[in-house]
Amino acid sequence: MEIHLIRHTAVENPENLCYGFAEIPLRKDYSEDFKALEIDDDYDIVVSSSSQRCHILADFFKFDYQTDERLREMNFGNWEMKKWTDIPEEEINPWYKDFINVKAAGGENLFEMQTRVLSFWNELVQKNDANKVLIITHAGVIRLILQTVLQFPLENMFNIQIDYGKKVIINVNEGIFSVKKMNV
Template identity: 65%
Template sequence: MEIHLIRHTAVENPENLCYGFAEMPLRENYVEDCKALDLGEEFDLVISSPSERCCLVGDHFKFDYTTDERLREMNFGSWEMKKWSEIPEKEINPWYQDFVNVKVPDGESLLDMEVRVSEFWKELTRRKDVSKVLIVTHGGVIRLIIRQILQFPLENLFHIQIDYGRKVIIRVSEDHVFIKGMNI
């Protein structure tokens, strides 16, 4: 199976707002951004995060896709749509010190997110009825899938750059999984 993971195109966030589950609009010229995407061949299956910024990419290419809640970005709870600089230090400092285990107020921890993404990944890679899959999702989800393959510590997750509107290609066989390309 070949799995193409694509991160949605760039968002419009001039105020540097914290967002994950919240709807953040794509840049005004997202259609031009989509034209720059090299999606390649047809896909047997297309799955998208239900976030509008991902669905707009799927709609642009007229994909027949399904959505899966497990493909959402991290839930930043009460921090959603606040400026990072306006999140109270007493809340954000513990998270900065341990973003893996510390749960965002009314949101989730990175471990929580990893559980749901891992569940999705295991379910997908067990499928025998598809050979080429496209997933439209977020940078955090893609990083967690790469972590599933490479098995590095969660603390190192953000050492991987996942560009907007680019894809990661993963090849899955019965006895081997490897990353074929990144930020393509």
């Protein structure tokens, strides 16, 4: 099975707001961004995060797709749609020191996000009826999948750059995973 993971295109965020679960619009010229994407048209399965910034892409390409809540970005709880600089230091500094275990009030930590993402991933890779899959999602989700496939320490996940509107392609063959392409 060949799995294409694509991050949604750039968002409109001039104030550098914290967002994950919150709906934030794609940049105004998103249709131009979509035209520049390298998207195949022969996917057996297409699944999108339920976030609008992802399923707009699936709609644009007229894919027959389903959405899955488990593919959403991290839930930053009370920090959602606040400027990063407006989040009180006594709240954000512990998260900067330990983003794996610490979470914003009303949000989730990285372990909780990893559990939901891997629930989806493990179901997907067990499927025997698909040769080529497209997943439309977010940088955090893609990093967690790569962390699982490549088995590097979770605290290193932000060392991987996942560009807007770019794909990561993973091959799965008899339970063996290989990263075929990054940011294409």
